[in-house]
Amino acid sequence: MSQTYFLTKRLRSLVVLGVIVLVCFGSSVLTQFNLSQGIAAIPKAIVWGFSNFYPTADSLAYLSDIWAKMQETLLVSIAAAVVAAIFAFIFAILGSRITKVSNFLAVLSRAFANLSRNIDVSVWSIVLLLTFGQTSLTGFFALFIASFGFLTRAFMETIDESGTDPVEALKSAGAGYVPTIFQAVVPSSISQIMSWILFMIETNIRAATLVGILTGSGIGYIFDLYYKRMDYHAASLVVVVIVISILLIEQLSNYVRRAML
């Protein structure tokens, strides 16, 4: 009996693997994508990158311009994540199984968060570009909406995981709704929430480059500008600045996370 059990299990894995291979093969045939050509192009790209895409002494002259834009981008990313976190926390409280006020409000806040989360930040950028024009405010709002949706979802799960037990205890002691949130829900989930906010800031800085290209603001704009002028040395300097900034922010947020635990 156990013989057939393991046999069917193995067969099932084989079928799943076969389906995956078939889908890959089928879609590359349909799109006329050639894997071997794709792989063959990689060395060429590397050679091009090394011969053109590096900062030179001349391009360092742009550094102050780039740094000014980078600062703007960093600040917009942080502001978007933090402001979004405040709104997300309220929506998460209303939407969480543990702290919801009514089922109707819970469904509404979940739906609202899903709407802003499931539409990509690039789409928001283009949509908002039509309303706000080519300013950093557009970038801010695009990042804000995407962050809000993601953080609401993350906070909701954090609150759900923190458990009903302390909430039940405080309720049974006669504590009101708002004090229960601040005395039981917030302390049990705050370190996780802070961790999500830091993650969101990092994600926003990465996304800000794309948002900047699309909305014509911040570090993405200046990269786009140099790139289209075929000033690859300056463009590569932008990439270097972005990478260093992200690494620094990551170090910083890792330090904050450790300090909080």
Next chain:
Amino acid sequence: MTTLLEMKHVSKKYGNGTVALSDVNFSVNEGEFVSVIGPSGAGKSTLLRCINKMIQATDGEVIFDSVNISGFKGRSLRKLRTKIGMIFQNYNLVERLSVIENVLHGRLGYKSMLSGSLGLFTNDEKQQAYHLLEMLGLKEQIYQRCDQLSGGQKQRVGIARALIQNPKLMLCDEPIASLDPSSAKTIMDHLKNISDSLKITVLINLHQVDIAMNYADRIIGVSKGQIVFNGAPSQLTSGDIKTIYGSDASNLMINIENHDRVKVAEK
């Protein structure tokens, strides 16, 4: 003796049709130590939660301190709950907060929304929390985070949190179910002591029949949402055990006859 709590024809039916309690009637006198026993799923927890209205009974009346509390809502319900302390099987502490912060949570029922949210407690309250922790033998752990405590210590924090409410009644929902025998005894001794010295009425759900018989003034047996036994521990017979648990006492490793001897030996 005055009656503190009276349940009259209390029933609870859940939305999916499950009957958790049907026509429950009993009363508890002031200062009494009453134990509720019964198999898992018999409705013991629901019974306890119908008293402080963490679960709303579908039918019947609950009279606490000569007031019918069945219709209580909002502010009056919160005020009622300050008079009823509750401790739980899983202790229900905010694990990331310190011992004293958790104890002070017991005062939140007396606070306004703002001072409660900000955790503004008076010096008297902090002193009281300190004395309670001292009484329960947790003086050393007062500033420790609760996730560093053992199960027995956590439950003592739970007791301190309930006591700081100045309750008239303590509801204990399986307080020793997750504890080792020695911690369980400590907790039971504390509860008995509270009932004797502070004259607080205790209503406690228990799985261990022998412990219930050793500590309680009265035992209430619950089976399938109904009360099938209500009397002194000495009146509990093997036949009663069979009606409560649906199985013979000998099968359940319960030795009722031994009980009296244990009590004599303790004295």
